[in-house]
Amino acid sequence: MDKKQREEVVANKLPLREALKDKTLIKREMIAGVTGFFAISYIIIVNPMILKDAGIPTDLSVFATIISSLVGCLIMGIWANAPVILTPGMGVNAFFTYTVVVAMGLSWQEAVAISMVSSVIYILIAFTKLSEILAKGIPDALKAGITAGIGLFLVEIGLEKAQLIQQGKNSILALGDMTKPATLLAIFGLLLTLFLFIRNVTGGFFIGILVTSLIGILFGIKDQASPSVGIGDITKYSAIVAKGDFSRIISIPFILACFSMTMILVFESMGLLEGIMPNPKKFKKAFQASSVTSFISGILGTSPTVAAAESASAIESGGRTGLTAIVAGMMFAISMFFIPLLSFVPQAAIAPVIIITGALMMNQLSRINMFDFSDWFPAFLIVVLIPFTTSISTGLAFGFVTYPILKIAAGKVRELTVATYILGVLFLCDLVLSALL
Structure with a gap:
């Protein structure tokens, strides 16, 4: 491989089969694949802990998390070469x-069905010109707001799991009991991480x-319902495979949840891929790979990838190539052969990662x-509004409705696109229907 070809690899333009020759x-x-895996490996523990709620x-969600990640990385590596x-x-x-489950009162099986329907819509967007229309038509401010809002929501969840915040007697939230061993362990874990x-x-x-888990073991700090x-x-994993409940597919709550999840999948993925892809020309295929895997993850019994x-x-x-994703x-x-170690991981060890x-x-x-x-x-x-209402869909709704109104008021109608009007x-309608339920 000559110098020019190496430069093409650095620019992420060389096909995967050519890169494999060097x-x-x-x-x-x-090395990049292994590094990326260790950076995200906490998801094997964190995702099942969140889905437990x-x-x-x-114990079954762990398999769903690992298998969906495996499938997703292979599709991304082979199809998108990203x-x-x-x-x-x-x-x-x-x-x-x-x-969907806690606030709206739906079952996890219905939530899986919602994920699958949302992913089908995501696929239709990803494989058509709609992806390009939305990528160009949705303001960067709203894309950034979605990611940041979800981030603040995760911070709140992490602080609760660390017991650093709790429901207050004279306020909405109050500082947790700093003398509890689990809280002190979480603080240590946060500082270390x-x-x-x-x-x-x-x-x-x-x-x-x-390290935080090892210290927890040393001092006997363990969750009552730790996975084993x-x-x-x-062999028991099949109990959560293909369990989507579509019985209420035409109900208003189901439709509203599908709309909100679709918006989250499309805009979060769009914003993230646009931000990290070395070669923008591979965005579309990477976007498509993400959409297909999100659907498969529903069949596998977990939340969308x-x-x-x-x-x-x-x-x-x-x-620079899909080999990185394949290695990951x-x-x-x-x-999968090391998941028994999960039984020794307390929420105090997971909370710092969620917060960061x-x-x-x-x-x-x-x-x-x-x-x-x-x-x-x-x-x-x-x-x-996402963390304050514990509803991502509510935050999205207020943001997308307010944006065109303020632009019109400011005399900046030219900054609006057809997409912003339609989504607004x-x-x-989502807000009105939710209020009437």
Whole structure:
């Protein structure tokens, strides 16, 4: 391979089959894949813990998380040839659990059905010109607001799991009991994980969870309902496979949840891929790979997969082709033999990762022009209403409805697109129908 071809690989333009002919490039892609896996490996523990609150058995959800990640990485690597890791998304799993199941009162089986229907719509958008229309037509301020709002929601969830905040007697929230061993353990885990992250330690999140869990074991700090599962339990996994309940598919709650989840999947994935892809020309295929995997994840019994923000660590390590994603997928497969260790991981060890991940997602606020109030305020509503109402769909609705109104009031009608008008009307209908339920 000559110098020009190597430069094409660096620019992420060389086909995967050509990159596989160079041993030096293979080594670099493999290192990038392993790095990316360790950066996102906490999802194997965190996702089942969140979905547990929706009623999905933790010991089975672990298999769903691993298998959907494996499938997603293979599809991304082979179809899109992109160094992007797909796993059940942080944020959309919170919507799945805390909005659809906890707040709306639907079952986890209905939530799975909602995920699958939403993914079908996502696929239709990804494989048609609608993806290009939305990518160009939706304001960056709203895309950034969605990611930041979901991030703040995750921070709230993480703080609750760490018992650093609790329901207040004279206020909505209050500081938790700082004398509890679990709370002190979570604070230690947060400081340790932050230190590792700031120092750019490879797999810092994973190390933080591991060390915090070991200290928890040493001092006897363990959750009452810790998962206990081994590779032999995979025979029970079929209990959550293809269990989507479509019996209420024409009901208003089902339709509203589908609309909201579709918006989350489309715009969160769109914003993330646009931000981390080394080669923008591969966006469309990566977007398509993400949509297909999100549908498959529903069949596999978990919340939808999305592009992991931690893919950036793989890209920074030199990942440029789909081999990076394929290697990460293989690492997920290998991890299945080590899941018995999950029984020793308390929520106090998971909480720091959720908090930091949420904070990282809030970095998107830097993309918003806060000196233009007609840009900032709709995004602001999304950011604050998602955690305050514990409903991602409510935050999205207020943001998308307010944006065109403020632009018209500011005399900036030219900044509006047909897409913003249509989505504004749809979200307004969503708010009205939700209020009437």
